Amino acid sequence: MANKLSQMCYLAQWFIRAKFFGRRAPMQSVLFISDRCNLSCKHCSVYNHTNPTSKSYEQIREELKYCLSLGSRFVDFEGGEPFLWRDGDKTVDDLCDLAHELGFYSCTITTNAQKPFPNSHADSIWVSLDGIGPSHDAVRGEGTFARLEENVASCHHKALSVSMSVNTLNCDSVPQLLEYVKNSPYIKSVSFNFHTQFPGTEYLTLPQDKREQVIDTIIAYKRKGYPVMNTKAGLTRMKDLQFKKRCWMTNYVLTDGSKHPIPVCGEAGGCEHCGFSMAGEMDAVFNFCPETILAGLNLRV
Numbered sequence: 001m002a003n004k005l006s007q008m009c010y011l012a013q014w015f016i017r018a019k020f021f022g023r024r025a026p027m028q029s030v031l032f033i034s035d036r037c038n039l040s041c042k043h044c045s046v047y048n049h050t051n052p053t054s055k056s057y058e059q060i061r062e063e064l065k066y067c068l069s070l071g072s073r074f075v076d077f078e079g080g081e082p083f084l085w086r087d088g089d090k091t092v093d094d095l096c097d098l099a100h101e102l103g104f105y106s107c108t109i110t111t112n113a114q115k116p117f118p119n120s121h122a123d124s125i126w127v128s129l130d131g132i133g134p135s136h137d138a139v140r141g142e143g144t145f146a147r148l149e150e151n152v153a154s155c156h157h158k159a160l161s162v163s164m165s166v167n168t169l170n171c172d173s174v175p176q177l178l179e180y181v182k183n184s185p186y187i188k189s190v191s192f193n194f195h196t197q198f199p200g201t202e203y204l205t206l207p208q209d210k211r212e213q214v215i216d217t218i219i220a221y222k223r224k225g226y227p228v229m230n231t232k233a234g235l236t237r238m239k240d241l242q243f244k245k246r247c248w249m250t251n252y253v254l255t256d257g258s259k260h261p262i263p264v265c266g267e268a269g270g271c272e273h274c275g276f277s278m279a280g281e282m283d284a285v286f287n288f289c290p291e292t293i294l295a296g297l298n299l300r301v
């Protein structure tokens, strides 16, 4: 209870400083702990199979302290595949414990769920689910959906949601995925992102009319009560991307240790093809959309 109260105070203070005093400090951090991965997803630019790097526990401790010093209080451990990370006998569970000890309110892990992850110490887990059956496998490789299902069913985590990156290979499976999530006893909600292109993956970007059609479909399902984490205001902004980007609310520390106040795609000027729905959600929060503010509180506190 005291922790929840302190989180609420932190969020209120963060919002007032950002909205009314122009303070540009992150509230959350994405920390890449390794680029080692057990998959080669078609839409991903992060994995490195030739010369994978894994950070040490001590390096991650320093990076967590750095993020705290910027003002951040929520952290997402990213990879590569975070559940493959090791330093001696330490695993990503030790990193979650460390984040809590240092003062983060919560930590999340984004995973492909190809290995069992029972009793994870993360406050919430995001499983990347890019379709149902063959459409997931078309993006992530043969057999990946079956392994994901098995590991999700056996993980016993009470705050597990899924995230879909919508692209030309899987866009038609959005309704099926929504049904699946609604009927799953293991999954709380689904969040949608869209392919953010980098050289060689332009073919995965949805044409504008298809993107708008998919967004309308998601909004229609949300209205019917399906557990969609994105808000209508945030999704609508993602249609034409004509809103102010506020990506400074998250800072990034990459696998090579480099520190970035906004995502690398933004630094490279890729905002016109942005697929990261958090961008739309943040603009909605800044414009006082009650639905989005409530969803943000629900997610964080």
Ligand SMILES: C[S@@+](CC[C@H](N)C(=O)[O-])C[C@H]1O[C@@H](n2cnc3c(N)ncnc32)[C@H](O)[C@@H]1O
Pocket (backbone or CB within 6 Å): 037, 043, 044, 045, 046, 078, 079, 080, 081, 082, 110, 111, 112, 127, 128, 163, 164, 165, 193, 194, 195, 196, 197, 198, 275
């Ligand atoms: C880089 S992965 C790493 C974590 C883990 N291995 C996994 O697959 O979830 C983190 C998330 O980024 C998403 N992602 C990767 N490349 C993307 C792209 N080009 N556009 C949009 N989302 C992307 C993935 O679908 C996944 O949900």
